[in-house]
């Protein structure tokens with residue numbers, strides 16, 4: 001997947017999670033949401049999710065994350081960490097969680113941003129499971145996990161996926177902002 005697809009997927013994944021949490025009242029988000037899922041501090045959360053969605057590719061020196069954080073991606077390469085390996089596994093995710101949690105203790109990031117980074121990271125792993133190569137979810141076990149949709153990076157399949165997610169996110173934003181009214185009764189009334 002290209003970084004465009006990953007960042008868009010990370011954003012949508014974070015929006016959907018917030019929407020589901022709010023819908024099923026899993027945790028009280030009223031202090032955050034203030035009437036809309038695009039208000040308040042939530043933009044910080046979505047931005048963190050986008051950043052998190054790019055980080056697993058730090059194992060690839062020429063990726064967006066690899067170039068920005070070359071001082072991490074280069075040593076990873078020296079240690080023999082291959083692309084779509086350790087950083088794309090459950091173990092990598094847990095380590096990422098522990099390391100970034102330190103940033104909260106250092107007061108560099110808030111708890112909300114930390115959640116955003118984690119959700120973005122998970123979104124990347126899920127998105128790469130759409131890829132033909134799959135990911136070693138239970139690294140160091142080599143077995144590759146994938147959804148058998150078999151998208152190749154940069155292929156028309158990926159562009160199509162990007163377009164579908166882009167349409168979905170545009171509709172969600174338009175609906176949340178009140179630009180689109182999906183009330184069926186109003187629709188029927190407008191024809192009568």
Ligand SMILES: [Zn+2]
Pocket residue numbers: 056057084088124128
């Ligand atoms: Zn990846």
